[in-house]
Amino acid sequence: MYRTLSSPQGGRIILDGKEVINMASNNYLGLANHPAVVAAAKDAIDKFGVATTASRNICGNYTVHDELEAKLAEFKGVEAVLVFNCGVSANSALIPVLVGKGDIIYSDELNHGSIIDGCRLSGAKITVYRHMDTAHLEELMEADKDIDCKKIIVTDTVFSMDGDLAPLPVLADLADKYGVELVVDDAHGDGVMGPGGRGTVDHFGLRDRIRYETGSLSKAFGSAGGFVAAPKEFIERFRPIARSFIFTASPMAPCLTAAAAKSTDIMMESDALWQKLWDNRNYFAEKLDKLGLNTGSSVTPVIPIIVGDAEKAQALSKMMYERGVYAQALQFPMVPRGTARLRTIISADHTKEDLDQVLAAVEECAKELGLI
Numbered sequence: 162m163y164r165t166l167s168s169p170q171g172g173r174i175i176l177d178g179k180e181v182i183n184m185a186s187n188n189y190l191g192l193a194n195h196p197a198v199v200a201a202a203k204d205a206i207d208k209f210g211v212a213t214t215a216s217r218n219i220c221g222n223y224t225v226h227d228e229l230e231a232k233l234a235e236f237k238g239v240e241a242v243l244v245f246n247c248g249v250s251a252n253s254a255l256i257p258v259l260v261g262k263g264d265i266i267y268s269d270e271l272n273h274g275s276i277i278d279g280c281r282l283s284g285a286k287i288t289v290y291r292h293m294d295t296a297h298l299e300e301l302m303e304a305d306k307d308i309d310c311k312k313i314i315v316t317d318t319v320f321s322m323d324g325d326l327a328p329l330p331v332l333a334d335l336a337d338k339y340g341v342e343l344v345v346d347d348a349h350g351d352g353v354m355g356p357g358g359r360g361t362v363d364h365f366g367l368r369d370r371i372r373y374e375t376g377s378l379s380k381a382f383g384s385a386g387g388f389v390a391a392p393k394e395f396i397e398r399f400r401p402i403a404r405s406f407i408f409t410a411s412p413m414a415p416c417l418t419a420a421a422a423k424s425t426d427i428m429m430e431s432d433a434l435w436q437k438l439w440d441n442r443n444y445f446a447e448k449l450d451k452l453g454l455n456t457g458s459s460v461t462p463v464i465p466i467i468v469g470d471a472e473k474a475q476a477l478s479k480m481m482y483e484r485g486v487y488a489q490a491l492q493f494p495m496v497p498r499g500t501a502r503l504r505t506i507i508s509a510d511h512t513k514e515d516l517d518q519v520l521a522a523v524e525e526c527a528k529e530l531g532l533i
């Protein structure tokens with residue numbers, strides 16, 4: 162069932178006509194409705210109109226696109242960035258340029274669907290390793306070590322169903338040991354992980370060891386769009402051949418581009434929102450743990466409440482909604498069978514009062530359902 166929003170994104174939203182605390186969107190830093198971000202988008206509409214009506218390689222490349230790419234490269238501490246209309250497009254473009262038929266991809270079993278699509282489009286052999294199981298990955302890589310072809314390991318950084326974190330240092334070591342490239346999708350890490358939200362690669366201090374990264378602007382940046390961060394020489398080669406870049410006359414609209422650029426400025430100027438996000442996350446996670454709920458292996462602002470049974474997860478979501486809280490129930494095939502859950506996502510836009518109200522509702526509903 163799709164619910165319908167009639168307010169901006171935020172800690173509280175109007176959903177199906179009712180005000181609820183929003184525990185379901187990826188607006189980690191609350192930037193989607195930040196006054197300066199909204200003003201930047203409005204200003205870009207005044208300057209550039211609403212649409213590009215041409216692909217960026219024809220005549221749809223605006224000054225704001227160039228500015229956003231330069232800002233993102235500075236924020237992430239990378240040589241170059243190429244911006245796409247969404248993160249799905251970034252993954253579908255990058256992976257087939259890195260590998261093709263006859264090559265091998267090692268892919269975490271819980272990778273995001275857009276990574277899987279990018280892998281399939283490449284035509285390379287896809288070897289799936291058990292979720293975050295680096296021993297299993299090494300076994301698979303060892304078995305292939307004499308095969309002479311291009312090989313990559315590809316992984317989400319923060320997994321969006323569990324809020325757990327890929328073991329990038331071990332993956333980087335394995336990549337070095339077997340001479341393969343490590344490619345990461347930091348859609349849920351940018352703005353969230355690392356100092357001031359620089360991302361998961363910085364969180365682990367691996368900036369000089371990971372050359373290819375994809376990202377999304379639809380989450381902490383509060384806009385819509387995606388990007389590939391890579392060495393400058395690669396981006397120059399990639400730009401004329403990235404299929405979802407060259408074949409679309411719908412690149413990031415100028416207003417969304419300007420909004421993402423303003424969000425990047427805000428993140429670079431101060432880490433106040435990032436601090437608030439983590440204060441909120443730690444406060445909420447600690448209280449959930451005290452209630453005795455199963456939050457799996459979450460170490461990020463994505464915190465599942467794992468209930469196991471799909472019907473119970475649905476019931477929990479419905480009961481929470483009746484108490485003024487919206488959190489989505491997830492079940493198979495989105496998560497493995499028997500691990501149905503209510504997924505909560507913390508934002509800097511939540512107040513402590515919001516979180517207390519959510520916790521009180523969780524406690525009441527969980528008791529009623531016999532979960533605690």
Ligand SMILES: Cc1ncc(COP(=O)(O)O)c(C=O)c1O
Nearest residue numbers: 247248249273321348377379386
């Ligand atoms: C890990 C991951 N990668 C990529 C994407 C796609 O990003 P976008 O929403 O910008 O298309 C998502 C979004 O849901 C995601 O969770």
